Each structure stands twice: as C-alpha cells, then as structure tokens.
Amino acid sequence: MERPNGTFPTFFILLPITNIAWLQKFLFVFVFFFYLLNIIGNLTILSLVIKDLNLHSPMYFLLASLSFVDMCISSSTVPKMMVGFWVQNYISLKGCFSQMFFFHVFGCTEGVIIAVMGFDRYIAICHALRYVNIMTKAACIQLVLGSWSVCLSITSMHVVMSSRLPFCNGYIVKHFFCDIKPVIKLACADTHVNEFIVAAVTGIFSTVAFVMLMLSYCFIMKHLVNIRSSEGRSKAFSTCSSHFIIVILYYGTAICIYLGPASENTIEKDRVAAMIFTVITPALNPLIYTLRNKDIRKSLRQLVSRSVAWSVRVRVQ
Template identity: 55%
Template sequence: MEKLNRTSVTEFILTGLTELPWLQKVLFVVIFVFYVVNIVSNLGIVTLVSRNTALQSPMYFFLANLSFIDIFYSTVSIPKMLAGFFMENIISFKGCITQLYFFHFLGCIEGILLAVMGYDRYVAICNPLQYQIVMDKFTCILLVFSSWIVGVFYSLTHSLMASQLPFCKVKKIKHFMCDVKPVLRLACADTFLNEITVMLVTGFIGMVTFFITVVSYVYIFMNLMKIHSVSGRSKAFSTCSSHITIVIFFFGTAMCTYLGPTSEGSIEKDKVAALLFTVVTPTLNPLIYTIRNQEVHRCLRKLFRKEKVWK
C-alpha cells in the first residue's frame, strides 16, 4: 500500500501566493521587475569584478560569488512562480525534489558566504597588516569551495529524505515552490524524523554561520571604538553596514521559516518569508553592497568611459 501511494503521485500542484486574479496580476509585474533587476545587477557585479583589476581583492571575490549564486537562487523558483499566475502550476515529482534540492543547495551556500564575508571584514579591519597573508588566493578559493561542499550534503539530506516518503492523494502544495516543510505536510507517513532533521541540520548550519558573523562584528565594533578619527571610523563602518543589513535580512527570514513549528498559519508566514529571501534579498544584495561603495562607482565610470571610446 505504501509503495502504491508513493508511485501513484507523479506530480504536484503548487497553489502559489494567492488565488485573487487582480492580486496575481500585480504580483506578476512586481516579481517580474524584481527578477529582471536581480539578473541584470548581479550579472553586472560578476562582470565588473572579473574585468576590473582594481576589484581583484577577497571582498569583491566573495561578492562576485554571492552575486553568481543569487542569479540561480532566484531562477530556481521565480520563473515557475511567474508561470503559475496564468495557468495551473503543475510540477512533476522529480521536478519537485530537484527544485527542493537546488533551493536548499544555493541557500546554504549563500548563508556560508555571508559568514565568510563577515570574517573577511574582521581580518581587514582588525588585522590589516596580516590581511594579504590570511586571506590569500588559495584561502579564498578554499572557503568558497567548502561552502559548495557543505551545500551539497545539506541539500542532499533534505531531498533524499523527502523523496523516500510515501505521499497521499492530496497533491496540492500550499506554496509557490517545493520547499521542504510544505512537501512534508503531504506525506502519508510519520514525518517527525524529517522535521527534527530540518530543525537540527538547518539550525546547526544557520547558528554556526550566524555566530561567526556576530563574533566577527563584535570584534570589528570593538576595534572601531579605538579609532579616534571620526572620518576613519565612518569609512570603516560604511564597508560593514551593507553586509550587516543583508545578514539580518537573510538569517532573520531563514530562521523564522525553518526553526519554527509547522502549522496552517505558519505555512502562510513561510510563503512570505520565502518570497523575501528568494525575490527581494537577491535583488537588493548588489544594490546595497554597491550603492555607497566609491570604489565600485569609480570602476563603473571607468568602464562606461571605455565603452564610449569604443563607440
């Protein structure tokens, strides 16, 4: 019977964000604009960092990697969500598990990269003389590579455990994508082990990365208090303020989603939180990191001047 249930469910229906036609049209336009801005701005960051020698430093190396991840992080769910505004959003069982895998794979990498960027700022501000030695090219590549390895095992844990569950005849996932918690709600078996695993694994990785970031900034702020020059303190803080904003936004929504209990009311809140860190955060990342960055502004002006010369 369990085998019959599992094999009989070959597809799911994603209910999306809302069933109100007028709101669907509004959301389609808003999310589509965010997605286009996300692709253009993040691709711009990757191109700018790779083409400009003035930006060949660990901070911009990590920022380019974060932008690269953000492009695919949104692409995992947004195109499918946009299509669902105009038609019944059907996704195959294999497609659902694949989406779940890549969503958590890319999300895990993003969380680790944010922690790495916090550590990078700590070394740059608190140990500037050792910065080039500590954050050499090999270390930077190793840190990024490690984030990908952790992401693989983290996402495999969730996707493999979800794929082994028997599912009932109810095929509607109350979400705009295949996330682990709404998928578990459709299982015909006890999902206690799955839910505990989600909380423990996500909680462990989330708390470790968040702890590293918090400790890094505690030392940074202690160091900034020793700087007597107001302009020097302001310049050092400006390089960190954008990162702090993204960290609070990303980790806050992620922890609210995966560390809380599952209930009918929490599913609706989870959809809003998921919308924030799949649509809003990846779009705001390049804007927040570059809006006050004078070095990026200079490189952009130089790039535009080159383009005009070629024309």
C-alpha cells in the first residue's frame, strides 16, 4: 500500500489497535465507555468547582485545570480512534500535525499541572500557616498559564520540526493517532536529530517535573514523620494519596511512550501505553479524586440533592 518513490502523500492512514473484527467491536464499546466516563466525570468536577464556593481554593482550582486537560487530551485522539474501528481511518497532513500538536500540548500541560499540584500539597502540609499567602489566586493563575506557555513552546518546536520532513516512505502510520515517533518513521530523511531532540527535551522536561514532585513528597514525608498525632498524620496523608496515584498513572505511561528510540518493537508497545494514557487514565482521575475526597463527595451529594429537589418541584407544578 506504499506510494511509489518520489511521490509525497497528501494524507495518512491510521491503523486500528487490532485487525481482529470481534475484538475491534469489543474495544469500540470499551473505549466509548471510558471516554463517556471521562467527559461526565471531568465535567462534573469542573461544575462542582465552579458552582460550590467551598471548593474555591488553590487545590480545587488546580484539580479543575487537570479535569479540563484530561477531557482535551482524550478528545484530541479518542473520537478519531473510534472511527478506525469501523472504517479505514484517513487523516490529512494538516489534520495529522494538528492532532499531534494538540495531543502533546495537553499531555505536556497535564504533567506540569500534576507537578504544580504536588507543590501545592507541600505548601499546604509543610507551611500550612503561610499557605494562603503563598498560594494566592494570582499565583495559581500564573502557575497554570506558565504551564500552558512552556508546553506550547516545546510542542510547537517538535511539531514544526516534524512537519518539515519529506514523507515518501509510505503513508500508513503504525498508530491509532498521529504521534511524533511513528510519523517521523515515514520520513525519507535522517530523523536522528528529531528523535534525539524529542527524547532529550521530553526527557529533561519530564525529569525536572518529576524531580520537583519527588522533592515535594520527600519534604512532605519528612514533615509527616515529625507529626506526633496519628490523626493529623492520617489527615495529611489522605490529602496526598489521590494525587500520588495520579502521578504513578501519568508518569508511568509517559515514560513508557517517549523515552527511547523509535523502533518497530517500541512503537507496538507504545500503542498499548498510549491507549492507557489517552483512554483509561483521564477517566480514572475524576473517580480517584471523587471517591477519596470528602469535599468533592459532599459537594456532589449536595448537587444531586438539589437536582432531585428541583425535578420533584417541576413534577408537582
């Protein structure tokens, strides 16, 4: 299915996760369920944080930012992936690089916001008396906008470098979306510089964010050891446990996908890791916070109660 030498594609074909017909149908239902769970769960958190004045705090502002990014990162890849379960999945060159851009902007921003959330927990636990003065509304907005700005710059560099490559080694992307590594494999030019820059920049950036997270948690653990009250220690630990689970889910899959050369074997493994990264993890994040956070659960119960009361009044009228 490759084009003759010397011709350049005007589109790419994205491959499904599997070519087994019955498994494609099962995966469509599976992916659709998690995508629906993702949208409903994260929209619920956004609504709760916006409407409930008790959730107007830095912690929940960052959580709402994470929920928004989770919806965006899935929406940039999942709808197109679901199309591929039923028909041959064509995507134009502009569409491919647009998808690549948005996926990496949202993925990068999520990593930074998760690191910022770790810093927020460090300030809340280790410097509780100064928390209000440090994590002001202006500071939170600056941190989130800074996250977006840095990720926009890094992603733009990667996408521009990839889009300038000549593509004449076929038009079949061995992935369910346009990611950098499988796309540049189709280039008929030396891509070692591209691969090195992707690995180096992503590696350095991820390492810095991860080290910041680990330092935050090291200081938190040191502080917890000094807390004599078991109740106080338990309360402090509960505020971090949900976030730490998300850290493992995010950085575990991100490391699997982007650290390493773009070989045939790694791309196959990357497809599985990317499935977790784009479908499962964004859907689990709101569940993790909802089930383990008392304030979110309380606000959700109040929202449900108000909705039920409103529906009863409408029926009576």
